Amino acid sequence: GHHWGYGKEDGPSAWHRQYPVAKGNRQSPIDIIPNEARRDSTLGPIFLKYDQCRSLNIANNGHSVVVEFDDSDDRSVVLGGPLDNPYRLKQFHFHWGGKGCEGSEHTVAGVGYASELHVVHWNAVKYKTYNDAAAAPDGLAVLGIFLELGDDHRWLHMITDALYMVKFKGSATDFKGFNPKCLLPSSLHYWTYLGSLTTPPLHESVTWIVLKEPIVVSEKQLGMFRMLQFNGEEEDQRMRMENNFRPPQNLKERIVRSSN
Numbered sequence: 358g359h360h361w362g363y364g365k366e367d368g369p370s371a372w373h374r375q376y377p378v379a380k381g382n383r384q385s386p387i388d389i390i391p392n393e394a395r396r397d398s399t400l401g402p403i404f405l406k407y408d409q410c411r412s413l414n415i416a417n418n419g420h421s422v423v424v425e426f427d428d429s430d431d432r433s434v435v436l437g438g439p440l441d442n443p444y445r446l447k448q449f450h451f452h453w454g455g456k457g458c459e460g461s462e463h464t465v466a467g468v469g470y471a472s473e474l475h476v477v478h479w480n481a482v483k484y485k486t487y488n489d490a491a492a493a494p495d496g497l498a499v500l501g502i503f504l505e506l507g508d509d510h511r512w513l514h515m516i517t518d519a520l521y522m523v524k525f526k527g528s529a530t531d532f533k534g535f536n537p538k539c540l541l542p543s544s545l546h547y548w549t550y551l552g553s554l555t556t557p558p559l560h561e562s563v564t565w566i567v568l569k570e571p572i573v574v575s576e577k578q579l580g581m582f583r584m585l586q587f588n589g590e591e592e593d594q595r596m597r598m599e600n601n602f603r604p605p606q607n608l609k610e611r612i613v614r615s616s617n
């Protein structure tokens with residue numbers, strides 16, 4: 358049927374028709390204003406226990422490129438910070454712009470980055486399935502990491518080298534042995550707030566943890582993401598996958614907290 362996308366007719370400004378929660382009170386992304394974030398001494402550090410993580414595959418879902426993990430046990434979790442219990446690593450994916458344009462979803466004092474990495478975790482302590490967690494107010498914890506342009510990232514090639522295998526929507530290939538720890542910046546200082554999925558179904562189920570320090574990737578590396586297509590191989594219309602980001606949404610009655 359008529360599916361959502363990032364074009365003029367099916368893009369973020371139209372999503373509310375099929376997903377009324379798009380106009381909800383805890384939508385994401387937002388513009389983060391550092392000076393207005395509340396420094397909270399009760400907010401401890403976050404811990405990323407990814408050493409036993411097991412990546413499974415890399416796929417093009419028609420909206421982004423996603424790396425999925427085995428989440429059948431608590432082998433890889435995020436804990437601490439604003440979280441009351443460990444959240445299980447499920448997948449990571451990216452959002453990016455067009456050549457030379459901004460592409461991140463969150464912005465910082467009105468400034469966007471070239472891209473944003475989302476590492477998605479779910480509350481397997483409280484919820485039996487991912488689907489249940491993804492629709493629950495404390496179901497997901499997503500780590501947001503900004504990508505800024507500069508030198509080559511020494512490990513990103515492991516992902517960009519695989520992109521030719523998942524050029525079209527619906528394609529997937531094995532992707533074992535990848536640890537997202539190699540995509541983290543040196544500092545785990547963060548902003549955190551209660552928000553939502555940034556794509557349909559836009560569930561208001563995400564505790565966002567946005568790292569303050571970006572990682573650096575080259576224009577050449579980011580350009581590889583733009584060889585992906587929104588369309589399936591059999592579709593006539595070829596649509597380059599780019600500008601797959603939702604713009605910042607109203608903060609409403611929320612505050613953003615800052616780790617020390």
Ligand SMILES: COc1cccc(N2C=Cc3cc(S(N)(=O)=O)sc3S2(=O)=O)c1
Pocket residue numbers: 475477487488489491492499553554555556557558559560
């Ligand atoms: C029942 O709800 C479900 C079930 C299965 C998958 C999803 N998802 C859809 C969108 C979506 C968007 C994310 S983002 N950009 O905010 O990090 S994460 C995510 S998802 O949880 O994978 C939702």
Ligand SMILES: [Zn+2]
Pocket residue numbers: 450451452475555
């Ligand atoms: Zn995302």
